[in-house]
Amino acid sequence: MAKTDHVELPGGIQVPILYEDRGVIALDKPAGWMLGPEDEEHARRNLHLALMAGIEEGAWWARCRNLRFIRFVHRLDAPTTGILLMVKSQGAIRPYTELFASREVEKTYLAVTEGVPTEERWRCQLPLGPVPEEPGKHRVDKIEGKEADTGFVRLETRGTRALVEAHPHTGRTHQIRLHLRAAACPVVGDYLYGDPDPAGMALRAVALRYRDPFSGKPVRIRANDLEFRRRFGFGPAAPGASAVPGAGGAQIPKTAAPIDAKNKPASPAPTGPRPAIKPDARPRRP
Numbered sequence: 001m002a003k004t005d006h007v008e009l010p011g012g013i014q015v016p017i018l019y020e021d022r023g024v025i026a027l028d029k030p031a032g033w034m035l036g037p038e039d040e041e042h043a044r045r046n047l048h049l050a051l052m053a054g055i056e057e058g059a060w061w062a063r064c065r066n067l068r069f070i071r072f073v074h075r076l077d078a079p080t081t082g083i084l085l086m087v088k089s090q091g092a093i094r095p096y097t098e099l100f101a102s103r104e105v106e107k108t109y110l111a112v113t114e115g116v117p118t119e120e121r122w123r124c125q126l127p128l129g130p131v132p133e134e135p136g137k138h139r140v141d142k143i144e145g146k147e148a149d150t151g152f153v154r155l156e157t158r159g160t161r162a163l164v165e166a167h168p169h170t171g172r173t174h175q176i177r178l179h180l181r182a183a184a185c186p187v188v189g190d191y192l193y194g195d196p197d198p199a200g201m202a203l204r205a206v207a208l209r210y211r212d213p214f215s216g217k218p219v220r221i222r223a224n225d226l227e228f229r230r231r232f233g234f235g236p237a238a239p240g241a242s243a244v245p246g247a248g249g250a251q252i253p254k255t256a257a258p259i260d261a262k263n264k265p266a267s268p269a270p271t272g273p274r275p276a277i278k279p280d281a282r283p284r285r286p
Contacts, residue, residue: 004061009033009050018083019221023092023214025070026221027084031200034078047084048072074100074171079189082109082205082223095213100171106209109166109176110225112202112232113185114194116162120154124179128172137192138174140182148172150179156234161188163234176203188232204228 006014007027019026033047051070055062062068065088072086073096087096099105127145131137139145151167162185166176177187186194189201206228208221226236 003064007051007061008054008059009047010053018223019219021212021219023087023089023212024096025086025088026208027086028223029076029081029084029205031079031081035072035075035084045078051086073097074105076205077174077177077201077203079191079201080203080205081228083208083221084205085208085221099210099213103169104210106207107168107205108207109168110204110206110228111164111166111176111180112188112234113162113164113180114188115160115185116157117152117154117164117183117185121152122183123149123151124182125149126179126182128175128178130173138172138178140178146170146172148175148179150175152180152183155237158233161233163229163232199231202228202232 003020004017006016008014013030015030016028017025018028029047033045033050035048036046048071055067055070067088069089070086071090071093072084073093074085076082076084085096087093126140126148127142128138128148129141129145131139147170149169151169153165153167154162155165156163164180164185166180168175172178174192177190177193180187181190181193187201187203188194189197189199190203191201204223204225206223206225209219211218229235229237
């Protein structure tokens with residue numbers, strides 16, 4: 001039975017499948033879809049609820065896989081696009097959640113900033129915490145905040161904007177957005193910590209790398225970044241110019257080839273040792 005290369009959301013929205021194996025499925029999450037809370041007020045744009053509804057209603061993308069369960073093991077903010085990894089059984093929740101909590105997943109994001117970073121490579125380790133009087137917002141909090149660690153690489157500049165690669169080593173809420181704001185270069189279109197933009201928020205999850213917790217095999221998943229670059233005024237990456245998952249933009253050895261990863265168009269709409277950070281098992285949003 002041929003499997004679809006996408007899942008379908010209400011309204012006929014097709015979300016590309018970037019990678020799939022027996023335990024997980026990676027989607028190219030479109031902007032505007034959230035992963036919680038799952039109450040009535042937010043149900044219309046809740047991605048997890050929409051996928052579960054498709055399974056329960058017998059949608060073809062689910063039936064052709066004999067899929068009866070799906071659950072996210074990390075989070076992306078509603079305006080963030082790109083790779084979202086989901087497990088296909090309850091038994092896979094804990095192994096994959098622990099994989100993220102123990103920082104064994106190498107994550108790469110692209111961001112376009114308003115303002116050009118002064119350094120080509122830098123690392124931000126400012127602690128982060130919630131804003132008590134403003135639910136949903138977070139801030140740099142050097143007194144009560146939790147440790148946070150992000151490596152950045154400035155890839156290109158266009159006028160007052162820069163294309164930046166981000167490597168979060170922890171998973172605090174809004175971590176990349178706040179660490180870039182702390183560098184006086186907020187993410188373009190970040191309506192919480194900068195200014196809105198008609199093109200949306202310029203933050204995209206473009207790569208994940210990890211070892212399958214069951215088989216031990218290396219897995220690398222990539223999401224196409226061409227449409228993202230063009231939408232925010234940047235051209236295609238030069239061959240070999242874009243870094244791949246690793247601390248501070250370190251390149252993956254050629255021996256670590258992608259495993260069944262797909263490079264599909266997106267849906268519209270520093271090096272050195274890491275500090276010891278206590279794992280947090282709850283999924284967080286960059």
